[in-house]
Amino acid sequence: MALGIIATIEAQADQVEFVGQTLQEVVPPSRRDDGCEHYTLTRDRENERVFVMVEQWRDRAALEAHLATEHYRQMAATLENRIAQMSVREYDILT
Numbered sequence: 001m002a003l004g005i006i007a008t009i010e011a012q013a014d015q016v017e018f019v020g021q022t023l024q025e026v027v028p029p030s031r032r033d034d035g036c037e038h039y040t041l042t043r044d045r046e047n048e049r050v051f052v053m054v055e056q057w058r059d060r061a062a063l064e065a066h067l068a069t070e071h072y073r074q075m076a077a078t079l080e081n082r083i084a085q086m087s088v089r090e091y092d093i094l095t
Helices: 013-031 062-066 070-079
Strands: 003-011 036-043 051-056 082-093
Touching: 003 062, 013 036, 013 051, 013 070, 013 082, 051 062, 051 070, 062 070
Parallel strands: none
Antiparallel strands: 003 051, 003 082, 036 051
């Protein structure tokens, strides 16, 4: 069964542009990852500090492989002290 991910990332007030740029840079290589069916970065219209990553993976193994890639690990390390909070929710894709 396909796996959906919604990751909500809130940038620190003085890091909004840096966080946005860093998140944008991880999109193209992530879309090329084996098992990636959908990978989109959005920004909240009411709060510019909040970014939402909407992802769909073929299965858990594809997601785990993505989390182990250099581009993902580099992005996570770069943002470590630049975000105020982050939440990640997983969903079963039904249709």
